[in-house]
Amino acid sequence: MVVANSGFPSRDEVASRLEELVDRLDRLSGGRTALLPVTKAFGAEAVRSVLAAGMTDVGENYAQELIGKHGELCGVPGNEDAPSLVRWHMIGGLQRNKVRRLVGIVSLWQTVDRPGLVDEMVRRATGSRILIQVNSAGTPGKGGCPPADVEGLMARAVDGGLEVAGLMTVGVMGDRDATDAAFRMVSRLADDLGLAERSMGMSDDIEVAVEHGSTMVRVGRALFGERPL
Ligand SMILES: *Cc1c(COP(=O)(O)O)cnc(C)c1O
Numbered sequence: 001m002v003v004a005n006s007g008f009p010s011r012d013e014v015a016s017r018l019e020e021l022v023d024r025l026d027r028l029s030g031g032r033t034a035l036l037p038v039t040k041a042f043g044a045e046a047v048r049s050v051l052a053a054g055m056t057d058v059g060e061n062y063a064q065e066l067i068g069k070h071g072e073l074c075g076v077p078g079n080e081d082a083p084s085l086v087r088w089h090m091i092g093g094l095q096r097n098k099v100r101r102l103v104g105i106v107s108l109w110q111t112v113d114r115p116g117l118v119d120e121m122v123r124r125a126t127g128s129r130i131l132i133q134v135n136s137a138g139t140p141g142k143g144g145c146p147p148a149d150v151e152g153l154m155a156r157a158v159d160g161g162l163e164v165a166g167l168m169t170v171g172v173m174g175d176r177d178a179t180d181a182a183f184r185m186v187s188r189l190a191d192d193l194g195l196a197e198r199s200m201g202m203s204d205d206i207e208v209a210v211e212h213g214s215t216m217v218r219v220g221r222a223l224f225g226e227r228p229l
Pocket of ligand 1: 040061091092201202203204221222
């Protein structure tokens with residue numbers, strides 16, 4: 001049998017990287033920071049390897065890809081309604097018209113960032129657990145709402161029956177100081193609003209995120225290697 005070399009690490013390798021990273025996070029944060037493996041651009045095997053290691057939460061960026069993997073893992077391609085063992089986190093930019101298809105699949109919607117999207121979620125995904133994404137570095141064209149809009153967006157979501165669990169943000173690639181300032185600001189904002197969850201930190205800025213009280217780092221490359229193009 002010819003086995004194509006995908007370059008993807010074995011299940012044992014993934015399990016040991018997961019364990020190492022969880023241990024490191026526990027040491028750094030005193031058990032405060034959880035690990036969210038991010039499987040975007042990797043196949044369903046990446047998700048299976050996370051499940052095999054005893055973890056259940058997985059992050060994906062693209063609605064289509066998330067739905068596809070969900071279907072594959074349910075053993076019935078295309079059957080998005082079948083129950084799954086995975087607790088899916090939507091961590092990528094979310095279009096309004098994708099909400100309907102993700103309802104019942106996604107456990108935590110991390111990228112809610114504008115009134116129109118809140119309204120669509122209130123209409124189609126009542127009671128969902130969400131994070132509000134903050135554009136903490138003020139980078140134009142990036143996802144997330146301006147920090148000044150968070151409180152209003154939160155009120156709108158709560159009024160509509162959504163459960164706002166916390167804030168999510170993305171650091172500034174290659175700029176440690178800017179990332180530090182961004183995570184500090186988001187953590188303060190979460191404190192001010194009485195929000196527990198702070199989804200901050202990726203492969204390259206885990207330590208800075210933990211320093212600022214991240215409750216969840218979203219990690220892809222440090223676990224699975226470089227993403228295929
Ligand atoms: C891709 C992505 C991640 C994971 O990034 P790595 O650098 O692979 O750890 C985390 N969060 C978001 C929003 C992403 O798009």
